[in-house]
Amino acid sequence: MSKSFVWHRPVAFGDVDLAGILYYPNLFHYLHQAFEAFMGEAMAMPYADFLAKKGLGFPVVSLNAEYNKPFPYGVEIYISLSLIQLGTKSMTLEYAGSIGKDGSRHALSQVKTVLVDMKSFAPMEIPLWIREGLEPYLKQHLQ
Numbered sequence: 566m567s568k569s570f571v572w573h574r575p576v577a578f579g580d581v582d583l584a585g586i587l588y589y590p591n592l593f594h595y596l597h598q599a600f601e602a603f604m605g606e607a608m609a610m611p612y613a614d615f616l617a618k619k620g621l622g623f624p625v626v627s628l629n630a631e632y633n634k635p636f637p638y639g640v641e642i643y644i645s646l647s648l649i650q651l652g653t654k655s656m657t658l659e660y661a662g663s664i665g666k667d668g669s670r671h672a673l674s675q676v677k678t679v680l681v682d683m684k685s686f687a688p689m690e691i692p693l694w695i696r697e698g699l700e701p702y703l704k705q706h707l708q
Contacts, residue, residue: 568701570606571666572599573643576636586635587642593628596660596674599644603658607698616683621695623678624686626655630674640664642671648702654688655679656699 580591587595601612604623608615616622636642643663650657655677662672679688680695691699 567648567703567705570599570603570646570702571643572602572646573641573666574598575641576638578638581638584635585638587637589630589632592630592632592636592662592672592674595642595644595662596676599646599660600658600676603646603702607702608695609698620683621689622681622683623656624681626677626679628674628676630672632672634669634671636662636664636671643668646702647704648699649675649704650677651691651696651699651703653690656691 574595576587580587580594582588600623604612604615610618641664643666645661645663647659647661648656649659657675657677660672660674660676661670662674663670680691681688
C-alpha cells in the first residue's frame with residue numbers, strides 16, 4: 566500500500582475574491598505549499614534545503630485543474646497529494662482538494678515537474694536517493 570500525504574490550512578481572508586471564495590490563482594499557491602510539505606516529508610529535509618543545500622529543484626512543466634465546488638473563506642482546505650507517475654527525470658503529482666478531511670472533492674489538479682540542477686537549470690535524471698524517498702508515495706496500481 567502506498568503512503569498517503571495530506572496537507573491542510575484554513576482559507577485565508579487575503580486569499581478570497583469579492584464573492585468570498587478562494588481566488589483560483591491562490592489554489593495553485595496552496596498546491597505549492599502542499600508540495601513543499603510533501604517534499605520535506607519524502608526527502609526528510611525542508612524543501613528549502615533541497616533547493617539551497619542540494620542544489621536541486623522540481624519546477625513545474627505542466628499543470629491542470631478542475632473545479633467542482635468553491636472553497637469559501639474560513640473553511641479548512643485539505644489537499645491530498647498522490648504521486649501518480651515517477652519517470653526518469655520527471656514526476657506527476659495529483660492534488661485532490663476538499664473541505665474537511667473526508668469531505669467531497671472540490672478541486673482536482675495534476676502537476677508535472679522535472680528535476681533540475683539549480684545552477685544550470687538543466688534537467689537531470691532522478692538519483693536513487695530521491696527515488697527512494699518518493700517511491701513509497703507512488704500509487705500502487707501504477708507501479
